[in-house]
Amino acid sequence: MADLAVSAQQAQQQRRLTLHRVLGAMHVWALGVGIVLVGEFMGWNFAVAKGGPLAALMACWIIGVLYVCLVYIASEMGSAIPLAGGFYEWTKHILGPLASWLVGLAVVFEYIMLEAADALVVGAIMQTISEDVVVWPWMLLTIGVLTFLNYRGVLATLTINFVITAVAFSTIVLLFLASVVPWSGTLLVDHAQRVAELDLPYGWIGVLAALQFGIWFYLGIEGAPMAAEETRAPGRAVPLGTMLGMVTLLVAATLTWFVATGLVPWVELGASAYPLFDAAKATGLPFLIVALFIGTMLSCIASANGCINDASRSYFSMARDHYVTPWFSAIHPKYRTPYRAVVFTAPIAVSFAVSGLLDQVITFSIASALIVYIFAALAMLKFRKIYPIGSIKREYVSPWHPVPAILLLVLTTATFVAIYFGYALNLFATFVFYIAAALYYVLHRKHYVDAGKLFRMKWPRPRGF
Amino acid sequence: MQTPATLARVDDAEIEAALGRDRLVVALWLVAIWVALGVVFFNAQGFARTDEVRVVMGVAGVVEGLFISGGLLAIYRHLRENRVRLYTEEILTRRGVFVEEVD
Numbered sequence: 001m002a003d004l005a006v007s008a009q010q011a012q013q014q015r016r017l018t019l020h021r022v023l024g025a026m027h028v029w030a031l032g033v034g035i036v037l038v039g040e041f042m043g044w045n046f047a048v049a050k051g052g053p054l055a056a057l058m059a060c061w062i063i064g065v066l067y068v069c070l071v072y073i074a075s076e077m078g079s080a081i082p083l084a085g086g087f088y089e090w091t092k093h094i095l096g097p098l099a100s101w102l103v104g105l106a107v108v109f110e111y112i113m114l115e116a117a118d119a120l121v122v123g124a125i126m127q128t129i130s131e132d133v134v135v136w137p138w139m140l141l142t143i144g145v146l147t148f149l150n151y152r153g154v155l156a157t158l159t160i161n162f163v164i165t166a167v168a169f170s171t172i173v174l175l176f177l178a179s180v181v182p183w184s185g186t187l188l189v190d191h192a193q194r195v196a197e198l199d200l201p202y203g204w205i206g207v208l209a210a211l212q213f214g215i216w217f218y219l220g221i222e223g224a225p226m227a228a229e230e231t232r233a234p235g236r237a238v239p240l241g242t243m244l245g246m247v248t249l250l251v252a253a254t255l256t257w258f259v260a261t262g263l264v265p266w267v268e269l270g271a272s273a274y275p276l277f278d279a280a281k282a283t284g285l286p287f288l289i290v291a292l293f294i295g296t297m298l299s300c301i302a303s304a305n306g307c308i309n310d311a312s313r314s315y316f317s318m319a320r321d322h323y324v325t326p327w328f329s330a331i332h333p334k335y336r337t338p339y340r341a342v343v344f345t346a347p348i349a350v351s352f353a354v355s356g357l358l359d360q361v362i363t364f365s366i367a368s369a370l371i372v373y374i375f376a377a378l379a380m381l382k383f384r385k386i387y388p389i390g391s392i393k394r395e396y397v398s399p400w401h402p403v404p405a406i407l408l409l410v411l412t413t414a415t416f417v418a419i420y421f422g423y424a425l426n427l428f429a430t431f432v433f434y435i436a437a438a439l440y441y442v443l444h445r446k447h448y449v450d451a452g453k454l455f456r457m458k459w460p461r462p463r464g465f
Numbered sequence: 466m467q468t469p470a471t472l473a474r475v476d477d478a479e480i481e482a483a484l485g486r487d488r489l490v491v492a493l494w495l496v497a498i499w500v501a502l503g504v505v506f507f508n509a510q511g512f513a514r515t516d517e518v519r520v521v522m523g524v525a526g527v528v529e530g531l532f533i534s535g536g537l538l539a540i541y542r543h544l545r546e547n548r549v550r551l552y553t554e555e556i557l558t559r560r561g562v563f564v565e566e567v568d
Binding site: 021024025053054057058061062064065068069071072075180191192195198199200207232233235236237239240243244246247248250251254255257258395396397398399400404 | 487490491494495497498501502504505508509511512513514515518521522525526528529532533535536537539540543544547550551552554555558559
């Protein structure tokens with residue numbers, strides 16, 4: 001038997017002040033995988049164009065290691081500091097106010113830009129049905145409906161995300177099973193013809209260049225622990241949901257590479273807008289074509305839905321600390337969502353989406369994410385140094401420290417180099433943006449922030465707080 | 466700490482059942498990842514013309530498999546060792562009861 005203190009009065013007080021604690025591990029899974037799974041349906045295949053099919057597989061697995069390391073860190077810090085801002089809160093408590101300002105901003109931009117790209121793609125997919133379909137009403141409808149859903153309540157939002165993400169994942173498994181089982185005597189996949197005798201067409205430099213698109217398989221899984229403040233038991237839901245999300249993505253990514261490279265000639269695959277849908281079309285089986293059309297559409301919707309959730313939580317947390325105007329830190333009295341922050345993300349997403357610059361938007365999102373990963377690795381190293389095991393209450397201790405943090409630093413740096421090869425100007429612009437943001441904070445915004453109130457955990461404060 | 470108004474209890478059987486469900490999910494995904502990695506690696510290494518490519522693919526796949534397996538097993542160990550506290554909090558909060566750990 002377990003005894004836990006229960007106070008009705010305290011419960012009433014908590015209900016008035018806090019976000020709704022209604023989520024379990026499956027919702028954390030749905031948030032993380034929902035954001036990312038769209039990367040299996042599109043984007044990753046540019047790695048094939050950069051380095052050939054085998055380079056794409058290496059990128060898939062090498063970048064997979066990067067993200068497993070990130071999930072190790074996110075699982076420990078997310079359950080130790082179960083606050084809505086996720087990376088923003090962790091860097092605030094460990095690295096200090098300036099680092100958390102940059103990380104909070106980077107997380108908001110990472111997810112809002114992904115949301116904009118997802119909404120754009122929903123419109124583009126609808127256009128594949130008929131060229132007469134206009135993209136922007138579908139884009140607006142997607143952002144509008146999902147924003148309302150997020151406004152209305154986190155439980156319904158992430159339960160719906162669980163269902164549509166599970167359906168989208170099932171379509172990948174269906175395509176794999178249909179491809180590898182010899183239904184009519186022969187296999188549908190034919191790697192011998194499409195991949196053999198190819199090896200690495202652009203050599204090892206092609207493998208390095210492929211890394212930046214290997215990110216598409218997993219980009220956004222780090223958002224899963226941002227639901228921590230709304231989970232019923234963060235010590236269970238955050239590490240379990242996040243790690244199960246990561247293993248789901250590893251399986252999905254590996255199967256995706258296998259079926260796509262076995263069904264579509266690599267030159268066509270490297271230029272495809274919807275590689276899994278094209279792979280389904282290559283089978284000539286109508287039920288697979290319909291299934292992968294539905295999977296592609298649902299993965300975009302799930303991704304946009306999760307992005308609104310994460311961007312709003314990060315913005316809400318920054319507002320709570322007065323990094324941005326505190327008006328956005330309000331919690332809805334009935335639905336207990338950060339409703340102003342939720343609504344605020346919509347016009348920004350729409351403005352990025354109407355720009356139509358999909359690759360520019362995505363590159364800024366990826367570069368912002370990589371900046372977050374660098375800070376996450378540094379925060380983890382410092383976290384274990386200033387709070388050794390046993391010094392504070394940790395919900396979960398991730399294994400093999402400091403190997404994951406060091407590997408994360410090395411692989412993230414390699415990916416920055418890979419992006420430099422393809423998008424040097426974008427990378428430069430991203431750095432200029434964040435340097436300008438740092439200067440804005442130091443010269444202006446920090447005067448609105450009460451550094452003494454930033455530290456929310458009941459731990460000994462590190463030097464500087 | 467404030468004096469609790471009541472002490473809430475959860476049956477051990479309910480806790481063990483919840484842990485059992487999580488153990489099953491973790492085990493299924495462990496099998497799934499190694500099957501996926503194995504099938505794809507043994508197919509892909511047949512297409513590689515040089516040993517360097519095979520070695521890099523193999524190392525990347527094995528390291529990825531080991532890291533995710535290590536993570537899943539560490540989480541299962543964490544759930545098993547702290548099952549009373551974690552699942553009690555989970556179950557009571559699901560029932561709409563606000564809970565706080567007794568220090």
